[in-house]
Amino acid sequence: MYVRSSASQGVHMHGFVPFPDERAAAYRAAGYWSGRPVGSLLDDAAASWPDRPAVIDATTTMSYAQLDGAVDRAAAALHRRGVGPGDRVLVQLPNGCAFAVTLFALLRVGAIPVLCLPGHRAAEIGHLAGVSDAVGIVIPDATAGFDYPAMAAKLGLRRITIEDEPGLSPAPQFAPDPAAPALLLVSGGTTGMPKLIPRTHNDYVYNAIASARLCELTTDDVYLVALPAGHNFPLACPGLLGAMSVGATTVFGTDPSPEAAFATIARHRVTVTALVPALAALWAQACDWEPQRPTTLRLLQVGGAKLAPSDAARIREALTPGLQQVFGMAEGLLCYTRPGDAAEVLDTTQGRPLCDDDELRVVDEDGMEAPEGELLVRGPYTINGYYNAVEANARSFSPDGFYRSGDRVRRCANGYLEVTGRIKDVIVRGGENIAADELEVHLLSHPGIQSAAVVGLPDEYLGEKVCAAVVFIGAPLLLADLNRHLDECGVATHTRIDQLAVLPALPTTAVGKIDKKALARQLG
Template sequence: MADDWARWPEEFERRYRADGYWRDETLGELPRAWARRSGDATALVAGDRRISYAELDAEADDLAAGLATLGLAAGDRVILHLPNRAELVTVLFALARLGAVPVLALPAHRRTEIEHFARLSDAVAYVIADRHEGFDYRDLAGELTEAVGSLRHVLVAGEAGPFTALDAVAAAGAAARRRGEAAGPAGASPPGARAPDAGAPRQDPAGVALMLISGGTTGKPKLIPRTHRDYAYNARASAAVAGLAAADVYLAALPAAHNFPLACPGILGTLGAGGTVVLAASASPDVAFRLIAAERVTVTALVPALARMWTDAAGWERPDLTSLRLLQVGGARLDEGLAREIPGALGCAVQQVFGMAEGLLNFTRLDDPPDLVATTQGRPLADADELRVVDGEGAEVAPTEVGELWTRGPYTIRGYYRAAAHNAVTFTSDGFYRTGDLVRRLPSGHLVVEGRVKDVINRGGEKISAGELEEELLAHPAIAQAAVVGIADETVGESICAVVVPPPGAEPPGLGQLRGHLVERGLARIKLPDRLVVLDALPLTAVGKIDKKELRRRLDR
């Protein structure tokens, strides 16, 4: 696997370790230290389950040993496709202890995306819920096991059907550890003894801990390899910027496989601070408001569209939000008016977060003046974050001028997984990641996001690749040409507009038919177009490419 991803050059590794950004710890070891520190304190609340730090550590041990009895080993890739439930956390830590690498898929992903991830990663196992929001993931698993030869195991949280129940894996692991048959994963130990097994090989802190999913800005989504060292720093430093402490209760309202609710600071940052994580089955106001009141939630994170929904709902529901001290908003630019409205409506401070699963995070600080919080998307997390704001030729623009953001640092990757050709374009020769985001940098160091270079639609915080959707549209027999563009939308930021040209004499599909076609092809519902426009021809540039700037101008009229 070492040849499939790009490490930091040795000089940077030495610098980041010497400066304290990187520690020699692995994600699998963290729950062990947390259990010693916090013991019987509540780590996770998931539905009617309340899991202590000690129980979290033990469950990770049992699952890791059970996975090992199935033949999973260090370096194996595993698709983790779970909604916000306790198993997402326990399996994540169990895989980390084995040295296996979870690929964190989102609940909304369907066959097109999951098959792509499985093939790209040569995944050997697929971890799913039985059902979620009316969708049966076991049916999808059946299709995948026939299509992807590397998949040997399907593990199910809930009713397993023809596959293997996660509960059975954990029980087998616990039994094997009691009998002393499983030397176990790195750091694993028998019940009651909280010291690592002497014979278990320790995982490499510099190795890949997990893979996140890119926003799919060009073609199909890429896999983002995050190491133990850089991701532990990501969570630890984000927790400090959010002021997290043991008394805090974090509500994971967004899908926890996202980088934002997982580690910015999210679940990992909260557990690292000794707080409690509450997993919400939905981010809807009725579900979230009830949990905030019942669990005395202090911190949570939303995308702007949900922040608007919560703000509006609070006006007529009058929920008990007295415990909430901080709402983080990220995933897309937060409107200044809404940023100023939130504190009065929800009774909490706002922290803008602008970042990417590839690394760089920017936060407004808790002591920033209100105007900076309302009008900027924050400043970099780490002093070691290096930023360039450049023009189309790669030359740095004048201070406060708009340019594309390039970055490198102790938690920003040096390349996507198994994507050499794409990496050659997306990363500079000296390691800067070309983000595709257009920003202005203020004298204070804060960034103002002005747009993007990439052909991607930001719908409610979900990054939708126009190119990927266009490919799927062109598979329809009544579509000869297709272009996908984002249209400004007050509710979700940008709505998805599909513009199509039918073949001569053909009857174009309606929006409902088109959405059905895309669902049949296995596309996630979050990527379905909101609007359909049929034209006789698409506008072209002088070199014959589709002129999306002109197309947007026509649609905006």
């Protein structure tokens, strides 16, 4: 039971762009927005299915009642540490039950989780802490060869520990404004440093519940979080939150390799999971040699980058006929292929919008409607502006509130979309967006580099690989030297160079700009 706190954050929180009143009223009237806080998904699940397994990792299994109790105790610990309504807290945790406990404990005290990824390093974390004005960070101890506490200390970030401390007085609960931000997701960083995506209680609850309904999730399903849990895809599409809305079980995996993942799927009889195309293709190939190929998967979602039709067909044959293509963005819009779609639709399109009131425009370079072009979107679960990002919002949103996705799409006659490319200068490597311009800035900070350009080249396993074309001052450096420099710059671990091309000069256009298209043709 929530009791409104006088300190609860409101719609007009500084840096947040709310939904316009007229559209908000329409979404409430249509029933998309229920006024439920995100935290109520756990409250309701614990009341309805207290003994059902809620979350499982390598060492822990919690029923919904046990998870609810652990969240209560963690919320009390947060309250004792002075974390309360409206506070932004960075969360950078690996997949595991602790992620779920932390997420819901922060929601329970009214704080706003900022969901970072385990691979983010000092450059991204420092930027996100500054933009969000975070009061602290929740991190693991040194793990997988990286010292998270040392990074936090270097950045001057307060480490917030969330421990099970019996005997503490319960934290005061409150009813958040459902139109206010529930959490902040991190953008893929398509231009420059990553931006913060404010998802409201209203829109994110709809996102999760409508996705669970479309995917036909039931209490009997077991969902595997194979991708980093802080991603929108495994969190609410339908992910952890969607599974929770129907009382299903969520299993946290830490190793997405076929050998480890197949064993987890067999052990817990996993029925649903989500992958990026590179991983899905690898899993399908592994069925030829792994003796423990999955037999319980009824639905395999693939998204984050375009899936090749040949890979789609192989995935359906090797892993499960229940392939679902997903095209979406943490900023909002989700497109899904539907259960029962014909094989041709499953293999060649990226689905159609989740909601009947998702408004889509496909426009050419002059902003005119076209059969193929950049996708613009607005709707009941698409943001109206990045958090605390006035300049980025001026570029990323039209005057009438449509989000400029940067994706090039073709609209099919049946309402489905086919993604045909990107408008923005971004490389999609293994499902992760890498901003070419930001990577170039880091490379050019090296004293031995005169000029550099980064392009994406086709790769059988990653979808795209990162190729850096570099003009050096003096003797050329090695690929390992450049990646070591990026590591010293504190750049995220997925932002690394796969291929180095040493050139005497970079090709330019007639007006003197680096010609990325010519460079890609030359290197490809």
